Amino acid sequence: MSSFQSAPGTVLITGTTSGVGLYATKALIDLGWKVITANRSPLRAEEAALQLGLPIRSPNQLQHIHMDLSDLDSVRVSVEKLLQSLEEPLDALVCNAAVYMPRLVRPKWSPQGYELSMATNHFGHFLLIQLLLENLSNSKRPVWKGRSWGVEPSRLVMLGTVTANYEELGGKIPIPAPADLGDLLGFKKGFSKPICMANGKRFKPGKAYKDSKLCNMITIQELHRRFKDSSIVFSSLYPGCVAKTKLFRNTPKIFQWLFPLFQRFITGGFVSETLAGKRVAQVVSFPEFGRSGVHWSWGNRQKKNREQFSQQLSTRITDPETAKGVWDLTTKLIEKSK
Numbered sequence: 001m002s003s004f005q006s007a008p009g010t011v012l013i014t015g016t017t018s019g020v021g022l023y024a025t026k027a028l029i030d031l032g033w034k035v036i037t038a039n040r041s042p043l044r045a046e047e048a049a050l051q052l053g054l055p056i057r058s059p060n061q062l063q064h065i066h067m068d069l070s071d072l073d074s075v076r077v078s079v080e081k082l083l084q085s086l087e088e089p090l091d092a093l094v095c096n097a098a099v100y101m102p103r104l105v106r107p108k109w110s111p112q113g114y115e116l117s118m119a120t121n122h123f124g125h126f127l128l129i130q131l132l133l134e135n136l137s138n139s140k141r142p143v144w145k146g147r148s149w150g151v152e153p154s155r156l157v158m159l160g161t162v163t164a165n166y167e168e169l170g171g172k173i174p175i176p177a178p179a180d181l182g183d184l185l186g187f188k189k190g191f192s193k194p195i196c197m198a199n200g201k202r203f204k205p206g207k208a209y210k211d212s213k214l215c216n217m218i219t220i221q222e223l224h225r226r227f228k229d230s231s232i233v234f235s236s237l238y239p240g241c242v243a244k245t246k247l248f249r250n251t252p253k254i255f256q257w258l259f260p261l262f263q264r265f266i267t268g269g270f271v272s273e274t275l276a277g278k279r280v281a282q283v284v285s286f287p288e289f290g291r292s293g294v295h296w297s298w299g300n301r302q303k304k305n306r307e308q309f310s311q312q313l314s315t316r317i318t319d320p321e322t323a324k325g326v327w328d329l330t331t332k333l334i335e336k337s338k
C-alpha cells in the first residue's frame, strides 16, 4: 500500500445497469467518489442502483445520464450535454459497457451501419474518449504526498479481458477463434454493412466480441503511447472471470448454469461481482494504480489476498503498427459518421 492518500473525485462510468459496472459504482461511492453513470436506459440504471441500496439521484453522489454507446450520434449529444453541466472536470472515466452476442447467426447493425458489438464496445468508447480527453486533462484531484499536497493525474480505465490477450491461455481458445484483427482489411474497407469483421472475413459473433475487446486494449496502449506526457493515466484491467453477470445472457441456458460452477470449482477463476467492482474502483482511485500503460490483473486462478500485477500483453495488443492502424481507421470512420 502506498502512503499517498488521494481525495475522491468525479468519475463517469458506462454500463451500470448490471454486473461489473453496477458494483463498481457502489465501490466508488463507498470510497467517497461522485459517480455519473452513462446508460442507454438511465431509468434501469437508477432502478439497479436502488436495488443495491445506492442513493437516489443525489447530485453529490450519483447521477444517471443517457448514452447509447452503439450510436455515435447519441455519444456526441450526451457528451455535449454532460460537458455543459459539469462544474469541475472529470477525474476519471471508466469504459465498462459491452455487449456479447455469441449466438447470432447474422450480424446486428448499429444506427450508423456498423456491426453491433464492435460499434458498442469499441467505436462508441473510442469516440467517448476523444470527446473527453481535454476535460480529463484538466482534472486537479488533490493527493497528500506525505509532506505536502499534490495533484493526482486523472485516470482513464478500460475493462479488458483475458480472451483478447493471446499471451494468456484464455486468449488462445479457438472457439470460435482467438481475437485477431489480421491485416485490418475490414477497417480499411470502411467497416460498414455488409463488412462485419475487423479482418474483413465472414461473421463469427464470438470473435466479433473478442476483437472489439482487443481494440479496447489496443486503444489504451496507443493512448499511453501518444499522450504519456499528459496528465492522464491510461490503464486497462481484467477483473477476473465474473461468470454470473448478464454479459452471458445470450449464451445457452445450460452454459449460464455450468459456467460459474466450472469457473468456481475447476479453473478457480470465479470472481464475484462485488470483488470485480472493488477492483475497478481501486484502479480508478488508489495511488498504487497510478501507472500509465499497464494492464492490471489478479491472475486467472483466484487466490486469497492476491495482489494486482502488470499482466504481460500479446504483440496483437502492443504492436505499434497495428495500433496506429486501428487508431487512424477508427478516427476516419468516426469522422465520416458526423
Ligand SMILES: NC(=O)c1ccc[n+]([C@@H]2O[C@H](COP(=O)([O-])OP(=O)(O)OC[C@H]3O[C@@H](n4cnc5c(N)ncnc54)[C@H](OP(=O)(O)O)[C@@H]3O)[C@@H](O)[C@H]2O)c1
Residues within 6 Å of the ligand: 014, 015, 016, 017, 018, 019, 020, 021, 038, 039, 040, 041, 044, 067, 068, 069, 070, 071, 095, 096, 097, 098, 099, 120, 159, 160, 161, 162, 213, 238, 239, 240, 241, 242, 243, 244, 245, 246, 247, 248
Ligand atoms: N463478466 C466477465 O467475466 C468479464 C470478464 C472480463 C471483462 N469483462 C468486461 O466487463 C465489462 C462489463 O461486463 P459485465 O460482465 O458486467 O456485463 P453486463 O452485466 O452485461 O454489463 C454490461 C453493461 O453494458 C451496458 N450496455 C450494453 N450496451 C450498451 C449500449 N449500447 N449503451 C450503453 N450501455 C450499454 C449494459 O446495459 P443494458 O442493460 O442497457 O444492456 C450493462 O449495463 C465489459 O466490458 C466486459 O467485456 C467482463
